[in-house]
Amino acid sequence: MNQTIVSYLSELFAVNFSPWVVILIFFVAVFVVVNVMALIGGLATYAERKISADLQMRIGPNRVGPYGLLQFLADGVKMITKEDTIPRDADKFIFALAPLLCLLGVLATLAVLPFSSGLTLTDLNIGIFYLLGVSSLVGVGIFLGGYASNSKWAMLGGMRGAAQIISYEIPVTITILSIVLISGSLSLNQVVERQGAFPNGWLLFHNPFSFIGFFIYFIGALAETNRAPFDLPEAESELVSGYHTEYSGMRFAFFALAEYIEVFVVCAVATAFFLGGYKIPFNYGAGTLLGQALQVAMFFAKTFALYYVVIWIRWTLPRLRVDHLMTICWKYLTPIALFNLVGIAMWVWLFNGRSLYMIIKQALVISGK
Amino acid sequence: MFLNVVFSLSALLTVSGALMVVVTRNLIHSCVFLLMSLLGIVGLYVTLNADFVAATQLVVYVGGVIVLMLFAVMLTGGNNTKEVLSRFGFESLPLMGNVKTYFWGILSAITMMSVAGNLIYRVAQSSLASVLEQYKSSVDEIGTKLLTDHVLSFEISSILLLGALVGAAIIARPLGSKQLNEEK
Amino acid sequence: MTPPNFDVYLPVALLMGMAVAMVVGALLFGKLLRPNKPSFLKQSAYECGEQPVGVAWSYFNVRFYVVALIFIIFDVESALMFPVAVVYRRFSELGAGASVFFSVLIFIGVLVVGTIYCWSKGDLDWVRSFTISKDNYHQGREQ
């Protein structure tokens, strides 16, 4: 049945809470998750500069705090105290609304992320579909940000950003559709429960189509968060940092924070769907809080590994031209994603949804007799 | 208790969004207010225990139709299209037209309101209300219904989408494209 | 009327409220700390130091719209496919795998035909094949 964090805690401590206590617990849980995400967003900027420095044989920020760890706090303070000017002929109402839409779209997706079997904020039955819908708000926010600042660069950057985000949403949606086909449920917790802890149980190696699907999802997710080789809308060289040209101070910080948290969310969905999420081997300590802590640690370890790959890709691959960007999406990713979908439908039909490993094992067992 | 809070909040969002769509002059603002109204309708669907329809509305309308509208506004003259002043110079009021249109407008408004009011009054009397049972997801039921009872409409909707895709692509295709060269 | 356990959606509402509070709070808190000396030059739109000329809107190419169009058609298709994908495995285990697979195949196949048409007519490539010269472009418009 549907388990939220409150019903898990009441189950654990065997006490059912009155409605007001439920709201209090939820408020504390949401407050903790948002702060952890803001911290991760901040540390991501630090990690990005440190890793890029490492890749380019130089030392990243190490002045502020031990090894430069408090660098992002320094940036935050600077952002707050910096004057944010609104251009004279900008559209005041939408200028203020755009960063709010972006942040709303990204923070609302945190409700369904499967941190561990019990500690998920809420295990919606339409988990991944809700996540896709809410993250499409970011595309609208970026377009409005570009339009509202009423300067040629921002408007062109906003149009290109929105066009890129919505066109790369198609391969991502079709790949997620094919994974839902295998796991038979939309809620992220159920998808993770159906995978095994060891790589043979992961959906990544379930069948060759889902193996290709992982890479399509990863490329699409990179493009959807405007990162790595696809960061054309905010390309410094051509569009003078694209849609957030006119933003300064705190409003610009919201756009950057939303982008970094969205990269984390995208990597979290990739681990939940393809890399076996929070499953730990032998289901060690399933009922106790220790087991939950281990599961959360496993989930964060896998997500940070993917985050490292995202940052690593950014500093190795050159930026794509606009038409190459669109050709890759429409002429390569979407057809392969559709082919994967039909392939996985046929696989589930013919082999009754068993993974490659299971089929080989059963074949060996039968031949062994 | 939480149901009433969510219902009143999303109803307020829907109603104020729809009202602002009528009132604003600026096209982009009316698109943004339509977006606000659609988010309110997502909240209403949630209170009606229709979680999959709410998610579909979020994905298709908020993520697709609003972006389409915004692109279309940018492609057709952006925001600087000047609205024609009405004969009596009511530039601020969006209402226009001569006495005849106002007369027929008010007449049809009265008949519509009386029919709708009558219907709502009778519904309020009939107190058609069933118990809202525990939260259960509708995705599985919709899936089985789609594949068993409504398979025909499921397949026909793909043909509808094909027609919309090809038709709109032909209409929106810029003039100097490939087949123009073939004719040369 | 037993209250349904709506606390499933409570985190979503709280997260959205937290996002709004974060934005409004940071801006209001910042307003106290921030210097606010708007000057005419500071508020002009950025144009590499030049004086901004004319309105920012310019004639955008139609290909932006064609991309959004193809997106929404595929988006609607995947929205319809999600409930089918959820029950697909159950149907195939019950033995109705063949009928479900072919209905899904038809549903996707019809749209793949549409995509192939758009591909062949050159709607998917971002830069129109500009083999045409300037004059027959205008000549094309008089048609």
Next chain:
Amino acid sequence: MISLSSYLVISLFLFLCGITVMIARKNIIAILLGIELILNASALNFVAYSRFGHNNIDGHIMALFIIVIAAAEAAVGLAIAIRYFQNRETIHIDSATQLQS
């Protein structure tokens, strides 16, 4: 107490707003916005009746197909508006008078 009539009042208000936008605005895209409002009002009615009338799922499926058709309609309508702008340099509704006798 939330009952069926409260949902009907909201969808009636949406319907009226949609009609007012369609009548009062002189811009093709604003009229399409009005059409979207009207389609949403009808979808809301279907889901409200399916919830308050014995909880069958057909109301949800009808609302789903309304959303599908509204998306397809908006796509084609906006394509026509863009092509109209290419030919007439304006999308003001009063300039579309070729078909009049």
